[in-house]
Each structure stands twice: as C-alpha cells, then as structure tokens.
Amino acid sequence: MAASKHRVLREQLRRDVAKLAAHTALPTERELATRYEVSRATVRKSLSDLEDAGAVYRVQGAGTFVADKTVSKSLSLTSFSEDMAARGMVPGSRLVAADEVAATEPIAESLRIEPGRPVVRVVRVRLADGRAMCLETVFLAVDRVPGLLDRDLTGSLYELLESTYEVRLVRADQVVTAVTVDSADAALLGVGPGSPALQVRRIGLDQRDRPFERTTSLYRADEYDIAFTVRRETA
Amino acid sequence: MAASKHRVLREQLRRDVAKLAAHTALPTERELATRYEVSRATVRKSLSDLEDAGAVYRVQGAGTFVADKTVSKSLSLTSFSEDMAARGMVPGSRLVAADEVAATEPIAESLRIEPGRPVVRVVRVRLADGRAMCLETVFLAVDRVPGLLDRDLTGSLYELLESTYEVRLVRADQVVTAVTVDSADAALLGVGPGSPALQVRRIGLDQRDRPFERTTSLYRADEYDIAFTVRRETA
DNA sequence: CAGTGGTCTAGACCACACT
DNA sequence: GTGTGGTCTAGACCACTGG
Numbered sequence: 001m002a003a004s005k006h007r008v009l010r011e012q013l014r015r016d017v018a019k020l021a022a023h024t025a026l027p028t029e030r031e032l033a034t035r036y037e038v039s040r041a042t043v044r045k046s047l048s049d050l051e052d053a054g055a056v057y058r059v060q061g062a063g064t065f066v067a068d069k070t071v072s073k074s075l076s077l078t079s080f081s082e083d084m085a086a087r088g089m090v091p092g093s094r095l096v097a098a099d100e101v102a103a104t105e106p107i108a109e110s111l112r113i114e115p116g117r118p119v120v121r122v123v124r125v126r127l128a129d130g131r132a133m134c135l136e137t138v139f140l141a142v143d144r145v146p147g148l149l150d151r152d153l154t155g156s157l158y159e160l161l162e163s164t165y166e167v168r169l170v171r172a173d174q175v176v177t178a179v180t181v182d183s184a185d186a187a188l189l190g191v192g193p194g195s196p197a198l199q200v201r202r203i204g205l206d207q208r209d210r211p212f213e214r215t216t217s218l219y220r221a222d223e224y225d226i227a228f229t230v231r232r233e234t235a
Numbered sequence: 236m237a238a239s240k241h242r243v244l245r246e247q248l249r250r251d252v253a254k255l256a257a258h259t260a261l262p263t264e265r266e267l268a269t270r271y272e273v274s275r276a277t278v279r280k281s282l283s284d285l286e287d288a289g290a291v292y293r294v295q296g297a298g299t300f301v302a303d304k305t306v307s308k309s310l311s312l313t314s315f316s317e318d319m320a321a322r323g324m325v326p327g328s329r330l331v332a333a334d335e336v337a338a339t340e341p342i343a344e345s346l347r348i349e350p351g352r353p354v355v356r357v358v359r360v361r362l363a364d365g366r367a368m369c370l371e372t373v374f375l376a377v378d379r380v381p382g383l384l385d386r387d388l389t390g391s392l393y394e395l396l397e398s399t400y401e402v403r404l405v406r407a408d409q410v411v412t413a414v415t416v417d418s419a420d421a422a423l424l425g426v427g428p429g430s431p432a433l434q435v436r437r438i439g440l441d442q443r444d445r446p447f448e449r450t451t452s453l454y455r456a457d458e459y460d461i462a463f464t465v466r467r468e469t470a
Numbered sequence: 471c472a473g474t475g476g477t478c479t480a481g482a483c484c485a486c487a488c489t
Numbered sequence: 490g491t492g493t494g495g496t497c498t499a500g501a502c503c504a505c506t507g508g
Contacts, residue, residue, distance in 0.1 A: 004496060023444065028474065039498045041276075044475085052287075053468075057406075057444050060475045061506035068444055075310065077465040170467045171292070178413035178431040178456035196413040196431050209258065209292050209303055221413035230312040232405045233288075239477060263493065274479045279494085295494045296486035 005038050010046040012036075017055055022068035026056065029064070054229045075228035077172050077204075079158040080126050080134065080217075092127035093154040096135075096188065100142060100149070110203050110214040111141050118142045122153055125188050128223070132190045135218040144212050167212060169204045176200050176226065181218065189220055196221035240273050245281040247271075252290055257303035261291065264299070289464045310463035312407050312439075314393040315361045315369065315452075327362035328389040331370075331423065335377060335384070345438050345449040346376050353377045357388055360423050363458070367425045370453040379447050402447060404439045411435050411461065416453065424455055431456035 009032075017026070026032070029047065033040040047064055050056045058064045084091035100118050108115040119139045126134040138157060140148065145165055153160075161167045176198060183193040191197075197218050204213035244267075252261070261267070264282065268275040282299055285291045293299045319326035335353050343350040354374045361369040373392060375383065380400055388395075396402045411433060418428040426432075432453050439448035 006496075030474090039500095041499090042497060045496085047475095054406075057442075058475065059442060059506080060504070061473080063474060063506090065444070068440075075463075075465055076468045168467070171289075171464060173464050174462065176411060176433070176461040177459075178433040178454075180415065180429075180431045194415075194429065196415045198411070198413040205303075207292075207294060209300065219413075224412075226411040228310075228409055230310055230407050230409060232403070233311045241477075265493090274481095276480090277478060280477085282494095293494065294487080296492080297488075298493060 006042050006045040006049070009036055009038065009042065010049050013046060013050060014053075014055060017050070017066050020066045022066050024066045026064040026066070075226075077169060079156050080136065081156040081158075084126075084128050084133070087128070089128040090130075091156075092130060094125040094127065094132075095123075095153055096125060097121065097123040098149055098153055103139070107139050107214060111139065111211050113141050120145060120148055122157065124153070126217075131223070132188070133220060133223050135185055135188050137216045139214045141212055161213075167206055169213070170207045171205045171209070172202050173205070174200055174202045178221075179218070185218060189218070191220055191222070198224060198226065200226075241277050241280040241284070244271055244273065244277065245284050248281060248285060249288075249290060252285070252301050255301045257301050259301045261299040261301070310461075312404060314391050315371065316391040316393075319361075319363050319368070322363070324363040325365075326391075327365060329360040329362065329367075330358075330388055331360060332356065332358040333384055333388055338374070342374050342449060346374065346446050348376050355380060355383050357383075357392065359388070361452075366458070367423070368455060368458050370420055370423050372451045374449045376447055396448075402441055404448070405442045406440045406444070407437045408440070409435055409437045413456075414453070420453060424453070426455055426457070433459060433461065435461075 013026075013032075027035065029040050029043045032043045036043070047056065047058065051058060054069070055067055056064055057067050078086070081091040099121055101121050102116050103111065103113060103119045105115050107119060108117065111119065113119075120142050122138045122140075124136050124138075125132050126136050144167065145161065148160075151160060151164070158169060161169075179197050179199045180194045181189060181191065181197045185197075186193040186195060189195075189197070198221060200217045200219065202213075202215045202217070203211050204215070205211050248261070248267075262270065264275050264278045267278045271278070282291065282293065286293060289304070290302055291299055292302050313321070316326040334356055336356050337351050338346065338348060338354045340350050342354060343352065346354065348354075355377050357373045357375075359371050359373075360367050361371050379402060380396065383395075386395060386399070393404060396404075414432050414434045415429050416424060416426065416432045420432075421428040421430060424430075424432070433456060435452045435454065437448075437450045437452070438446050439450070440446050
C-alpha cells in the first residue's frame with residue numbers, strides 16, 4: 001500500500017531535484033511522462049505535490065524549475081521528536097508529571113467533552129541533545145487512551161498513540177504567541193525568569209476531524225524558531 | 236481570465252459549505268460532476284483546493300465532509316493590511332523612516348545582491364484600529380523599485396508594488412521567533428521595555444523565485460498571535 | 471512561431487467504509 | 490455488496506513564454 005505511481009515518481013523526482021542547482025529547469029511534463037511511462041496527469045500530480053512542498057516552482061509557458069531552498073519548510077505537522085531529528089538533534093524527555101485530572105473549561109472545549117470529565121495530563125521537559133528545549137503539557141480524553149499512564153512516556157507520544165491506540169493525527173490547529181516565562185517554568189527550562197519564549201497551543205485532530213489532543217508547548221526563544229514557507233492564495 | 240471551471244466551482248462550494256454544519260456530508264464527487272456539468276476530475280480539483288484551505292476533509296470510502304472551522308487559517312501569504320482586515324480591524328501606518336542605505340551583509344544575502352549596494356528602507360509602525368500593533372522594517376533592492384520613496388508609503392506596500400512595479404509576491408520564507416523588545420522599539424510600540432513580542436522575518440519572492448523584499452516585523456505579544464492549520468505529510 | 475504548463479474530458483479500475 | 494473517494498489513462502484544447 002501507499003505505493004501509488006505518483007508517490008513513487010514524486011520521491012524519485014525529489015531525490016533528483018536535490019542534486020540540482022536552484023533555478024535549473026526540470027524536463028517537461030510530457031518528457032517525464034514518456035520517460036517514466038506514466039500519463040501526464042500522474043506527472044502533474046507528482047509535480048504539484050513537490051510544488052506544495054516548496055521543492056520546485058512552475059512558470060506557465062516556461063517550465064518547471066528547482067526552487068531555491070533557503071528555508072522551504074512547508075510547515076507540516078510533526079512531533080517534537082521528528083522536529084528535532086529534522087534539525088539534526090537527538091530528542092529526549094524528562095517526565096515532570098503524568099496523571100489524571102478533571103478537564104477545565106478550555107480543555108474540555110478543545111477536546112469537545114464535558115467540563116469536569118477526566119483527562120490524562122502529561123507534562124514533560126523536552127530535550128534536544130540533552131539540553132532543555134521545551135516545556136510541553138499534553139491533555140488527552142481518557143476514553144481514547146485507556147492505560148496510557150502505565151506506558152513509557154519518555155519517547156514519542158505520537159508513535160505511541162499510533163501504534164497502541166491506532167489514532168493518527170492528520171491535522172492540527174495551532175496558535176503561536178510570544179510570552180515571557182514565569183519563575184516556575186523558567187526553572188524547568190533552565191532559563192532566567194522573564195526570558196522570552198514561543199508558546200504553541202495545538203489541538204490535534206484525527207482523520208475524522210475529531211479533536212483528541214490539546215498540547216501547549218513552551219519553547220526557549222534562544223534555542224528555537226519556527227521556519228516555514230507561505231504562498232499567495234489562488235496560485 | 237482566472238475564471239476556470241474548477242475555480243468557479245470551488246468558490247460556489249466554498250459558499251455552500253459555509254452555510255452547513257461541521258461534519259455534514261457533501262454530495263458525492265460524481266453527483267457534483269453531474270449537477271454542475273463538469274468532469275469528475277474538475278470536481279476533484281475544486282475539492283482538493285478546499286481541502287488544502289481547511290474547509291473540508293475527505294475520508295476514502297465514506298465521503299467529503301464540512302470541516303470544523305475553529306481555526307482553519309491555512310497560513311497564506313498576506314500583507315499587514317489584509318491580515319488586519321481579516322481580523323476585522325482597520326489597518327493604518329505611521330511612517331518612521333524612509334530612506335536609502337547601504338545593504339549590510341545579511342540584507343544583501345537575503346536580497347541576493349552585493350553587500351554595500353543601495354537598498355530602500357521603509358520603517359513603519361503598523362496600526363490596527365489606530366493602535367500600534369507592529370513595528371515593520373522593509374528592505375528592497377533599489378533597482379526593482381525606482382522612485383518608491385516619492386510615493387505614498389502609508390498604505391499597503393504590496394498593492395503599491397503590484398500596481399506600480401508589477402512585482403507580485405507569490406511566496407515568502409518566514410522565520411518566527413520570540414523576543415523581548417528593547418527600549419527604543421518599546422517606545423514606538425507603546426509597550427514597556429522588556430515586553431514580549433513575536434518577531435517575523437520574511438523574505439518575499441516573486442513568481443520566478445527571486446527575492447526582492449526582506450521584512451522584519453515586531454508584533455506586540457499582547458495584541459497578536461499567529462493561527463494556522465498544519466497537516467500530516469503524505470496525506 | 472513552437473513549446474511549455476494549465477484546464478478539461480470520459481472512462482476505467484482500485485482501496486476502503488459502511489451496513 | 491454497494492457506494493465512496495483514490496489512482497490512472499489518452500487525448501484534446503487553451504494561455505502563456507520566449508526566441
């Protein structure tokens with residue numbers, strides 16, 4: 001499964017493109033279709049995906065070209081572990097708290113459950129190469145993840161959710177703000193009180209658009225940034 | 236121009252979807268194709284765009300459904316003016332400086348010109364409903380925008396660039412960080428020194444992937460956040 | 471002008487969800 | 490099984506770029 005022609009071609013082209021200089025022209029769509037023995041529609045699907053990912057750009061009448069990859073992070077949904085791996089760092093965790101609490105009003109609304117219902121709370125200091133990078137608090141509806149608190153919570157929570165509970169996050173709504181950390185959080189992050197931090201509040205949704213995770217992450221401003229590419233609408 | 240069938244259908248469906256409750260099923264692709272007298276491929280293109288925009292979600296074998304729009308900002312490239320308008324506020328500007336300076340090393344690299352070459356600098360306090368929201372510093376290669384300094388710089392710079400110089404931004408690479416503002420910036424923003432702020436550094440690119448604008452925006456943390464939806468790759 | 475990407479069609483089969 | 494979205498094809502014409 002998951003080995004469609006356009007996917008295979010896309011990954012093939014992604015590798016090819018990585019070796020080429022920016023602004024180099026790719027073969028034409030018709031040429032690629034002939035060469036890889038697929039229809040032009042399939043080639044176009046592959047190229048569209050690469051365009052969305054910021055790997056190439058297309059100019060009508062002229063051709064398809066290798067994009068300049070200065071940033072070109074297409075801001076996909078990643079776990080902390082994946083994020084750190086992509087930055088070439090080794091992810092880790094220090095468990096601060098893992099318990100069951102009653103859902104407060106905002107938590108309940110985020111998870112679309114009744115206020116006061118029990119939710120699982122996991123608080124962790126996330127490490128990058130052993131250094132504190134982020135303070136992360138996760139809330140999960142307890143019905144969706146029975147027995148979670150008995151598991152090993154120092155690794156990737158996403159992987160655990162996927163492998164054990166078969167919930168796959170496919171989308172998340174995020175809100176990013178700048179804050180200054182209070183003294184309690186500062187101590188956990190190993191920074192001075194009043195230091196700046198990036199706060200990311202996220203509601204994770206499954207394939208059916210149902211929320212099942214609400215996470216607040218507090219990233220050290222001196223160690224972390226969010227880089228991504230945005231595009232004009234109606235491209 | 237720009238009135239392709241899939242575009243027309245997309246906007247029609249966007250309006251229809253806005254009236255429906257979340258998780259309501261849309262008609263099937265074949266049904267829509269028949270009803271609007273287009274091919275199914277055209278319907279799929281429209282639905283894909285809406286899916287990318289976060290308006291609907293699709294479940295193989297089940298159907299296409301109205302997404303829950305709690306956030307669903309697909310983080311598109313917008314000007315400050317557009318951004319404020321979308322938030323229901325009236326944008327404004329107070330010009331702080333507009334001059335020609337020699338490009339420093341980082342500026343030159345961003346704009347892909349020689350260090351020391353002249354660049355146009357525009358510094359503005361951006362207002363929302365008359366209140367300071369953001370301190371914005373824009374650098375532009377002078378060759379691309381001759382005579383810019385003689386223009387009215389209190390409105391939308393993007394509109395000016397588009398209408399006068401025919402440069403269209405289609406993509407931008409952004410880096411978001413949290414900072415605390417120094418006393419000079421604090422005075423311009425009307426906040427206390429050491430207040431938190433969201434810093435957005437952006438390099439704007441035209442359709443040919445050429446950089447022609449580098450902007451650093453400093454947003455008051457108490458007035459501004461960045462909300463957007465992210466998706467899992469290989470969807 | 472020739473050649474490129476952009477749009478569109480009509481039809482086919484597959485993978486998956488639901489009942 | 491029936492019906493859904495997902496993939497793929499072969500071919501056509503349009504809009505635009507560039508020499």
